[in-house]
Amino acid sequence: MSDAASGGGLASGLLRRIDPAVAIAFGCILALLVFGSLYSSNFLSPQYLLQQLKVASFLGVIATGMMLVILLGHIDLSVPWAVSTGAMMACAAAAQGPAGAVLAVPFGIACGAVIGLANGISVAYLRIPSMIITLATNAVAQGLMVAYTGGFSPQDAASPAMRWLATGMLLPGVPNAVVIWALVGAAMVFVLTRTSFGRAVYGIGNSERAVYLSGVPARRVVLMVFVVAGALSALGGVLLAGYASKAAQSMGDAYLLPAIASVVLGGTSILGGRGSYLGTVAGVILVTLLQSILSVMQMPEAGRQIIYGVVIIAMLLLYGRTPAKR
Amino acid sequence: MREWRFWLAEQRGTLMAVGIFATMFLIYISNHPAGLTANVVQTAANKGVLLAFVAMAQALIVITAGIDLSVGMTLVLTNCLASWIVVGAPLPTALGVAGVLLTGLACGALNGLLVIVGRLQPIVATIATGAIFFGIALLLRPFPGGSVNEDLADALTGKIFGVVPASLVALGAVILFVWIPFRRSALGRAAYAAGSSEAAAYMSGVPIRRGKFAAYLFSGLFAAMGGLFLTFFTYTGEAAYASGNAYTLFAIASVVLGGVSLYGGRGSAIGAVFGALAFRTIGDLLFVFDFEPLWQPLFQGVVLLLAVSLGALALVQVKNRLEWFR
Numbered sequence: 001m002s003d004a005a006s007g008g009g010l011a012s013g014l015l016r017r018i019d020p021a022v023a024i025a026f027g028c029i030l031a032l033l034v035f036g037s038l039y040s041s042n043f044l045s046p047q048y049l050l051q052q053l054k055v056a057s058f059l060g061v062i063a064t065g066m067m068l069v070i071l072l073g074h075i076d077l078s079v080p081w082a083v084s085t086g087a088m089m090a091c092a093a094a095a096q097g098p099a100g101a102v103l104a105v106p107f108g109i110a111c112g113a114v115i116g117l118a119n120g121i122s123v124a125y126l127r128i129p130s131m132i133i134t135l136a137t138n139a140v141a142q143g144l145m146v147a148y149t150g151g152f153s154p155q156d157a158a159s160p161a162m163r164w165l166a167t168g169m170l171l172p173g174v175p176n177a178v179v180i181w182a183l184v185g186a187a188m189v190f191v192l193t194r195t196s197f198g199r200a201v202y203g204i205g206n207s208e209r210a211v212y213l214s215g216v217p218a219r220r221v222v223l224m225v226f227v228v229a230g231a232l233s234a235l236g237g238v239l240l241a242g243y244a245s246k247a248a249q250s251m252g253d254a255y256l257l258p259a260i261a262s263v264v265l266g267g268t269s270i271l272g273g274r275g276s277y278l279g280t281v282a283g284v285i286l287v288t289l290l291q292s293i294l295s296v297m298q299m300p301e302a303g304r305q306i307i308y309g310v311v312i313i314a315m316l317l318l319y320g321r322t323p324a325k326r
Numbered sequence: 327m328r329e330w331r332f333w334l335a336e337q338r339g340t341l342m343a344v345g346i347f348a349t350m351f352l353i354y355i356s357n358h359p360a361g362l363t364a365n366v367v368q369t370a371a372n373k374g375v376l377l378a379f380v381a382m383a384q385a386l387i388v389i390t391a392g393i394d395l396s397v398g399m400t401l402v403l404t405n406c407l408a409s410w411i412v413v414g415a416p417l418p419t420a421l422g423v424a425g426v427l428l429t430g431l432a433c434g435a436l437n438g439l440l441v442i443v444g445r446l447q448p449i450v451a452t453i454a455t456g457a458i459f460f461g462i463a464l465l466l467r468p469f470p471g472g473s474v475n476e477d478l479a480d481a482l483t484g485k486i487f488g489v490v491p492a493s494l495v496a497l498g499a500v501i502l503f504v505w506i507p508f509r510r511s512a513l514g515r516a517a518y519a520a521g522s523s524e525a526a527a528y529m530s531g532v533p534i535r536r537g538k539f540a541a542y543l544f545s546g547l548f549a550a551m552g553g554l555f556l557t558f559f560t561y562t563g564e565a566a567y568a569s570g571n572a573y574t575l576f577a578i579a580s581v582v583l584g585g586v587s588l589y590g591g592r593g594s595a596i597g598a599v600f601g602a603l604a605f606r607t608i609g610d611l612l613f614v615f616d617f618e619p620l621w622q623p624l625f626q627g628v629v630l631l632l633a634v635s636l637g638a639l640a641l642v643q644v645k646n647r648l649e650w651f652r
Binding site for chain 2 (some may be wrong): 075111122127128129130132133135136137139140141142143144146147150208209211212213218234250253257260264270271300301302303304305307308309310311313316317321322323324
């Protein structure tokens with residue numbers, strides 16, 4: 001985060017700045033690819049890898065928001081129903097005629113931003129611990145959606161635009177979802193490394209008190225981060241709905257743990273203030289490949305949950321420990 | 327003469343919870359079509375006791391300034407285990423109960439080791455162990471089913487002398503013979519001291535590590551008791567992801583309603599018990615007033631949101647603005 005390498009020393013600067021955690025994550029990706037290719041010869045084919053990248057891009061968008069929040073030293077547990085709300089509201093808007101179809105994507109994202117706004121106000125201004133208030137907003141969002149849908153999966157279909165965003169190909173050979181992830185990621189890297197806002201995010205993760213005393217509007221930064229995280233979760237939901245061409249109850253449940261796992265596996269400190277977006281990219285790909293291999297091996301859900309938990313704990317024990325006292 | 331004022335200040339949160347519960351229960355009973363009969367009390371007690379055990383488990387961790395997002399999954403795991411082993415003649419049943427409680431202790435021990443020795447953040451560590459517990463539960467019960475010793479189940483969920491709900495008596499016994507001795511022991515005080523100010527407690531030579539570990543152990547034990555009771559009520563074991571998460575969530579709400587400070591060191595498991603009873607009664611109010619069941623998740627979410635927002639009232643007392651930023 002500190003010395004930005006510029007100009008000629010890019011390569012050596014890159015080497016110097018490489019985080020061991022990021023290197024481990026990329027090493028694990030290579031190991032998984034080798035292991036997978038031993039298991040099935042299709043594993044290294046371009047179609048398969050591209051398909052994995054497409055699946056990874058949904059998680060990637062969601063994990064981007066999660067990373068911002070974790071960099072602050074907070075956590076966002078409202079991801080499951082922010083994803084579902086984004087998907088359901090976008091589909092609901094799409095069912096309201098042509099104007100609704102046009103506004104479906106922005107409307108879905110805006111609903112996620114509202115959830116993020118509630119989180120942000122509570123964390124930044126009311127000083128409620130983030131993991132508690134995001135659990136609560138998650139429950140409220142779930143309650144709203146259950147009341148709205150009647151507890152069933154809504155019948156509204158995704159709009160053509162949503163389907164195009166998730167499954168279409170603007171550039172030949174590259175799915176649009178991957179392009180969206182690349183755009184979100186590029187914006188994130190720019191914000192984190194080149195703007196004062198990004199500096200403030202890292203600073204708050206290290207010491208919010210110091211940031212506040214330096215005259216930075218710390219609370220406004222926290223608020224904005226939560227709004228962006230909510231919006232990105234909802235964008236992930238919109239893309240997922242476009243991919244499956246409809247929204248479903250609890251479609252977001254499967255994204256909370258992987259999102260946290262990707263960020264943490266990518267070397268971002270769960271205490272905040274430390275981490276690079278490159279690591280999160282590696283984490284997202286790692287988690288997606290792991291999921292894919294487990295499903296190729298026809299591992300049942302139980303085994304997947306256990307392996308997830310064990311992998312996260314192992315990685316945390318490797319480099320997520322708080323410093324010892326005394 | 328001053329003694330009682332200190333006692334009152336210390337017990338303020340607990341007494342508030344008792345007050346909230348008494349008010350809610352009065353409203354509930356006076357609007358219930360059947361009025362105050364032994365059966366109404368028994369049903370209410372059985373539902374409340376289940377959550378009360380999980381809330382006590384959560385309260386112990388919160389008192390040490392941690393949070394346990396795996397309590398619900400410990401409950402689900404012990405429920406699935408109990409549906410296998412708490413069956414048959416009295417001796418196997420007793421061994422089965424012991425096995426379930428030991429499993430709970432093991433879950434608590436794993437969490438405690440990861441947080442205390444592994445120095446991991448309680449949030450992520452317990453999210454990961456929760457995934458592991460749920461995975462094991464799913465291995466035990468891929469489909470809902472199983473059975474339980476029905477004599478024992480009926481005895482513990484029925485009425486003693488046709489009036490007093492047996493589950494309430496069991497809960498009272500656990501409080502009297504497990505919680506209060508723990509609270510008064512050196513270990514219990516160490517757990518409180520660790521939550522109140524870990525550095526100061528460490529400097530004073532308080533055995534904080536042992537105290538915290540004991541808190542995690544007892545937390546697992548209480549969650550396993552909740553799992554046992556869940557099996558006694560339903561006669562089956564079910565590995566339901568949503569219900570595990572809901573219990574975790576409701577336990578946090580109960581702990582907050584029960585006056586346990588989320589920053590640690592303040593409150594008591596007895597407060598959490600009354601918080602749980604109050605939370606259940608609030609949920610049941612909807613039925614008495616003939617609301618659509620569909621609105622229940624939203625209502626519970628809003629109650630949770632309001633409960634956690636109560637903590638924000640402490641902001642009013644802050645004299646120095648820097649206190650906002652930790």
